[in-house]
Amino acid sequence: MLMTKTESHHPQDVRHFLAGYCAEHPGDVIEIDSPVSDDQDATALIWALAGQGRQPLLRLNKVAHLDAPVLCNVFGSRQRIARLFDTDEPGLHAAYQKRSRAAMPSKTVDDGPVLERVISGADVDLNLLPMLKHFETDRTKYITSGIILGEDPDSGIGNLSYHRAMIHSKNQLATSLHSRGHLWRLLNMSKELGKPMPVAMIIGGHPLFMLAASARLAFEEDERDIAGGLMGAPLEVVETPKYGIRVPAHAEIVLEGVIDHEATVEEGPFGEFTGYSSDRSTNNLFTVETILRRESPILVSVAGGNSAEHLNLGRIPREAEMVEKLKARFPSVTAVHYPASGTHFHAYVAMNQSREGEARQVMLGLLGWDQYLKNVIVVDADVDITRDEEVLWAVSSHFQPHRDVVIVEGLPGNALDPSASGIGTTSRMGLDATRGPDFHGTRARISAEAQARAAALLQELGA
Numbered sequence: 001m002l003m004t005k006t007e008s009h010h011p012q013d014v015r016h017f018l019a020g021y022c023a024e025h026p027g028d029v030i031e032i033d034s035p036v037s038d039d040q041d042a043t044a045l046i047w048a049l050a051g052q053g054r055q056p057l058l059r060l061n062k063v064a065h066l067d068a069p070v071l072c073n074v075f076g077s078r079q080r081i082a083r084l085f086d087t088d089e090p091g092l093h094a095a096y097q098k099r100s101r102a103a104m105p106s107k108t109v110d111d112g113p114v115l116e117r118v119i120s121g122a123d124v125d126l127n128l129l130p131m132l133k134h135f136e137t138d139r140t141k142y143i144t145s146g147i148i149l150g151e152d153p154d155s156g157i158g159n160l161s162y163h164r165a166m167i168h169s170k171n172q173l174a175t176s177l178h179s180r181g182h183l184w185r186l187l188n189m190s191k192e193l194g195k196p197m198p199v200a201m202i203i204g205g206h207p208l209f210m211l212a213a214s215a216r217l218a219f220e221e222d223e224r225d226i227a228g229g230l231m232g233a234p235l236e237v238v239e240t241p242k243y244g245i246r247v248p249a250h251a252e253i254v255l256e257g258v259i260d261h262e263a264t265v266e267e268g269p270f271g272e273f274t275g276y277s278s279d280r281s282t283n284n285l286f287t288v289e290t291i292l293r294r295e296s297p298i299l300v301s302v303a304g305g306n307s308a309e310h311l312n313l314g315r316i317p318r319e320a321e322m323v324e325k326l327k328a329r330f331p332s333v334t335a336v337h338y339p340a341s342g343t344h345f346h347a348y349v350a351m352n353q354s355r356e357g358e359a360r361q362v363m364l365g366l367l368g369w370d371q372y373l374k375n376v377i378v379v380d381a382d383v384d385i386t387r388d389e390e391v392l393w394a395v396s397s398h399f400q401p402h403r404d405v406v407i408v409e410g411l412p413g414n415a416l417d418p419s420a421s422g423i424g425t426t427s428r429m430g431l432d433a434t435r436g437p438d439f440h441g442t443r444a445r446i447s448a449e450a451q452a453r454a455a456a457l458l459q460e461l462g463a
Contacts, residue, residue, distance in 0.1 A: 012206050012236055013113070013250040014300055018071065021057065021083075028080060031059045038064045038141070043134045046073050046303045055080075055308055068130040072301040074207055076309040081316060084207055085230075090335075096320040099232070100215065103225040107234035112249025115238060119291040124171045126288060129203075129253070130299040131167070137277040138270050138304075140166050145302040147202045147213045148175070148286075150186040151245055153193065158246065159183050160213040160223040162314070164270050164304070165201070171288050173201075173255075174267035176281035180415075182219050184282075187261050196258035198243035199286065204252025204300035209235065215317040241290055252297040256290040273314065273343050275306035276418050308340050315344060322347075322370050330362050337385040344372040345417070348385035351378060353434050360406055363430030372414055377431045382443070394433040397441075406430040 010016060022029050030049075036042070042060060049056060055076035061069045075081060078089050085095035131141040143165040151158045159182040165175040177184050183199075190197035202213075212227035224246070227235040237246035240256040247254045268279035303309045315338050323336045326349070335350040347366060353359055359378040366376050379385060379394040406429065413426030420426045435441075 010113075010236070010250050011233075012209070012231060012248065014071070014204060014206050014252065014298065017084075017206055018059075021080075025080075025083070028056050028077070029059065030056045031061065033061050035062045035064065036060055038066055038131075039133045040136060042070060042072050042132055042301060043303055043305070043307075046076065046307060046309070049073075050076075050308065063130075063132070066130040066132075066299065067128075068297050068299045070130070070132065070299045070301055072303060073307075073309050074300065075210075075302070075313040076307065078312060078316075081207075081211070081312060084211075092316065093320040093323040093336075096211075096230075096316060097324050099230045100212075100226050100317070100320070101229065102232075103221075103229040104234050106222075106224040106228060106237045106246060108246060109236050109238060109249050112236065112238045113294050114247065114249055114251045114254055114292045116295045117291075117293050118241060119293070120241065120289060124288055124291055126167050126170060126173065126255075129167075129291075130297065132299075132301055134304045135271040135277065139268055142166050142270055142304070143173070143201070143203060144304050145203055145210070145300050146175075147205070147210070148177075148183060149200045149202060149245060149247060150183050150197055152186065153189065155220075157220060158222045158224055159186060159219075160202075162213060162302075163201075164267075165286065166267060166270075168265050168267075168285065171257075172265075173286040173288065174265040175259075175284050175286050176267055176270075177259075177284050178282075178415075185219065187259060187284075191261040196260040196287075198245060198256075198258055200240055200243075200245040200247045200257075201255040201286070202247055202251050203254070204298060205248050206231070206250065209248055210300075210313065211317060214314055216321065240292065247292070251292075252294055252300060254292040255286075255288045256292065257286055257288040259284050259286050271305035272416050273304075273306055273310050274416055274418055275343065278416055278418075280415060306340070306343050311338075311340055311343060318370065318372070322366060325369060326362065326366060329365060330358070332358060333362060334381045335385055336366075339386075339388055339391075341388050342375065344414070345374040347373055347376050348391050349376060349378045350381045350383055350385045351434070352381045353436075356437055359432045359434045360430065363406055363432070364408070367408060367411075367428045367430060371412055373428065374417075374426055375429050375431070377433055379433045380435055391433070395431060398435050398439065399431060399433045404432040406432070 082092045087095040133141045165173040168174040208230040209227045236249040238249045263285035264283040265285045267281045269277040272278040333351045337348045363376045383394045384390045409427045413420040
């Protein structure tokens with residue numbers, strides 16, 4: 001069965017975001033009309049630009065074997081994400097928390113552009129979906145931006161979370177769930193009911209919706225409500241034809257179907273956020289019964305591996321929560337930063353230590369609150385924690401290993417941590433790289449006047 005509907009445009013539409021952003025920040029967008037391969041070229045472009053210190057939004061208009069343009073690296077720049085919240089990078093965490101607290105229930109509407117084409121039954125063919133291969137070591141092409149939505153069968157409360165997926169057959173995807181996550185809990189609830197779990201996978205939504213899907217919430221909370229808070233208006237949703245799952249009306253593509261708790265299929269390896277290719281998987285089978293899509297969809301792709309985009313998308317909602325908690329408990333904390341070099345496993349904290357031992361309290365607090373973290377480094381407030389070299393300088397000049405290390409063993413670890421494979425737990429370390437009360441030394445500095453003269457001279461020389 002095939003139905004078509006007319007296209008529409010809306011502020012909750014990724015196209016609306018793209019048009020506005022290109023108009024306001026044309027220098028932060030690269031549009032490529034030259035032909036590129038669907039085999040690693042998008043990833044290679046992002047890595048090449050990152051090597052130049054650049055993280056522009058990329059639109060690839062002619063990708064081999066795809067009938068859709070590709071939008072990628074949307075979340076590669078923290079500055080770009082901050083602009084979504086009408087703020088700057090230092091204000092990002094507070095702005096995220098303020099909007100997420102203004103969560104509001106989604107609004108069900110009768111129609112939306114995701115219903116322009118509804119394909120079901122024997123017409124379902126996943127081979128026609130736009131997909132990319134991201135790394136040479138990946139098993140095949142993968143959906144990297146797929147947000148799987150399941151709903152509590154009793155309350156209707158939804159859970160949204162990201163899950164990689166590859167084609168298993170014409171109408172089936174092999175995917176990996178998170179065995180400690182809420183979707184896994186919903187799958188076990190379906191198992192108790194003796195039937196497969198109805199789900200929908202959303203591919204391509206407004207960036208604020210995609211950020212909301214990364215939020216860490218209690219089981220009784222719904223990321224769709226957070227999306228409304230981030231957008232400042234209720235998320236408009238339509239019900240999927242077979243199972244009535246409430247999905248974003250302005251998404252590009254939605255796949256509706258079931259995950260069978262009994263079925264397992266091979267999946268992986270895939271380049272994960274650790275920078276390693278991972279074949280660790282729950283090996284779940286997602287049978288797609290209906291495809292909802294726009295007439296001419298855009299593939300919103302997320303670069304996998306330890307790309308800035310992958311890390312920022314997964315990290316910013318968690319960072320915002322951790323920063324708020326830390327600053328509320330320890331007012332002397334001035335800044336918190338999760339460096340890309342540490343994937344999700346490192347954090348840097350800057351503070352004005354008011355009493356001896358306070359840095360240790362801060363480290364233990366953050367290591368206890370954030371289950372991903374393995375290492376926390378605390379430095380003084382005059383150290384720029386957004387620069388790895390500044391933090392390493394503080395470690396080299398302020399830190400004594402015999403005195404300034406805190407190690408805690410036997411805490412829950414991240415399943416994808418290659419150093420903890422098969423263990424299930426991890427040790428965690430804090431490094432106190434503050435100067436301390438007995439430190440004697442004056443930091444060498446250059447006056448603001450001399451720096452201004454140097455900048456002016458370099459500008460005059462065209463350097």
